[in-house]
Amino acid sequence: MLTGSLPRDHGIVGNGWYYRDTQEIRFWQQANSLVQGKKFYEGFETAKLFWWFNQSAPVQYSATPKPHYGCDGSKVFDILDFTECCLTQRLGPFPFFTFWGPHSGLACSRWIADAASIVLREKRPELSLVYLPHLDYDFQRFSEPSMSRVREVDECAKTIIDAAADVDTEVVIVSEYGLTAVDQPVFLNRELRREGWLKIRSGPFGEMMIPGECDAFAVCDHQLAHVYVRQPEQMEEVQAKLQSVPGVDRVVAAEELGLDHPRSGELICLAKPNAWFAYYYWLNDDVAPDFARTVDIHRKPGYDPCELFMTSKFRAMRKLVRKKLGFRYSMDIIPLDPSLVRGSHGLMTAPDRGPLIIGSGDLPTEMCGFSSYVQERLRRQG
Known part of the structure; x- marks a missing residue:
């Protein structure tokens, strides 16, 4: 819209992407300099x-x-x-x-x-x-x-x-974009982890993904996901695995969608019209990272529409009281229940x-x- 060009030229390949030089996944950056090319x-x-x-x-x-x-x-x-x-x-x-x-x-x-x-x-x-x-x-x-x-x-x-x-x-x-009704969250990173391709670090704040150590991981953004694959020889195997996941419609090379920019993943996953991609990579909610239950758009390695929901208003009120009294607190009020999400976007259906x-x-x-x-x-x- 701003440049008249495709993502392969302007570089905005999603709401967030993997920064290979720092080995970080970062969402919702605001710097205008990230948009490459002249704006209208x-x-x-x-x-x-x-x-x-x-x-x-x-x-x-x-x-x-x-x-x-x-x-x-x-x-x-x-x-x-x-x-x-x-x-x-x-x-x-x-x-x-x-x-x-x-x-x-x-x-x-x-x-x-x-x-x-x-x-x-x-x-x-x-x-x-x-x-x-x-x-x-x-x-x-x-x-x-x-x-x-x-x-x-x-x-x-x-x-x-x-x-x-x-x-x-x-x-x-x-x-x-236009929003469409969905009823199926898809967990690409959990599938990649079960294959041994996604690496995590356990610690006092839950399991943290280590992108730089992963052979493959997905940066999930509504109904599209960038899949970063470290070794070219693993590409076909990763693609075949993800293509077999229920709720995945297609797994294609980035150039097929005009997304072949250095910021993009080697593969792009597209969801079926009723499905969307949840970023979760942990296999047990007991070890979910602490940020998962909070509104934390910059630390999460993927878009999280569960931030639109709340576990309970009473719990939120208790947390606010602790804040006002000067005690340490965490606004961990976001449910870990992607089935709550009823709308998504990213496909041209x-x-x-x-x-x-x-x-x-x-x-x-x-x-x-x-x-x-x-x-x-x-x-x-x-």
């Missing part, structure tokens, strides 16, 4: 509000989530605000706990919509990129789509559309189930055309 907003006065890869983006105005981290491990939630509009002073603190986690929902989208309306009216950028996240959440929690959530996001969109009308700006609505563009003019038929489409609209507006 470069050269225009742009406001980039809560779109990802926003940190140090070459734009005039930006806002993005960014906590403060203390030396004692404490964390204070906040945003980076480079809009010159003093957003948190005017709107109150950003509702971070509704942006992701068990309490994720409408409040974050409403706050972002209000922030965007302020920036649009006061700064009048040539181009504004605004992300409204909350429609994503319940469509992963529940198998039946909630039209009330669609109405909520419509109301948030109206706030932005009204502001755009006030400054005579054209509006284009875009989604980068049908034309009406994928990305969506609503706008004027000749709409592109593929997302690689979105970049040139927006630039053409900007030229017409200018």
Whole structure:
């Protein structure tokens, strides 16, 4: 969408990937420099509000989530605000706990919509990129789509559309994927571990995967997984094994999907339409790593939609009381039950189930055309 090119060129092969030079799996990095190639907003006065890869983006105005981290491990939630509009002073603190986690929902989208309306009216950028996240959440929690959530996001969109009308700006609505109902979690890493290819280290905080010692491991990201295979001669054996796992549709080379970038795995697993890939690598929940039961998007070696659920509100309240009293605590309230997840994405199962563009003019038929489409609209507006 941003570059008009495929992942083999721009390098964003998923929400996270394996860094071979440091032997780390890292998800949800924000540095704009990770996106290789020119973005369509470069050269225009742009406001980039809560779109990802926003940190140090070459734009005039930006806002993005960014906590403060203390030396004692404490964390204070906040945003980076480079809009010159003093957003948190005017709107109150950003509702971070509704942006992701068990309490994720409408409040974050409403706050972002209000922030965007302020920036649009006061700064009048040539181009504004605004992300409204909350429609994503319940469509992963529940198998039946909630039209009330669609109405909520419509109301948030109206706030932005009204502001755009006030400054005579054209509006284009875009989604980068469509969610589909799922009922089958698939545990690729457990299969690889049973074959002896995945290595772990036992310790006081549970079992930790050691990617640099693995012959093969999977970085799971919704309905797609990158499989990193250390030795070329093992490729066929790993591919055959994973292809036999129930819930796996295809196991292909990265180049078949335009994912042949140095960050990609040697193999790509695609789930069946009703399945998705859970990152779990432990064989017994008693030795699960301590981060598995917490909202910890940066330490987990895979995407974890179970973070949208909670074991119990009472347990969470007890943990908050310990925090307020100054005791050590861990917010280990996330269930280890992937069967709870009811929606996922990553496959193009049908034309009406994928990305969506609503706008004027000749709409592109593929997302690689979105970049040139927006630039053409900007030229017409200018």
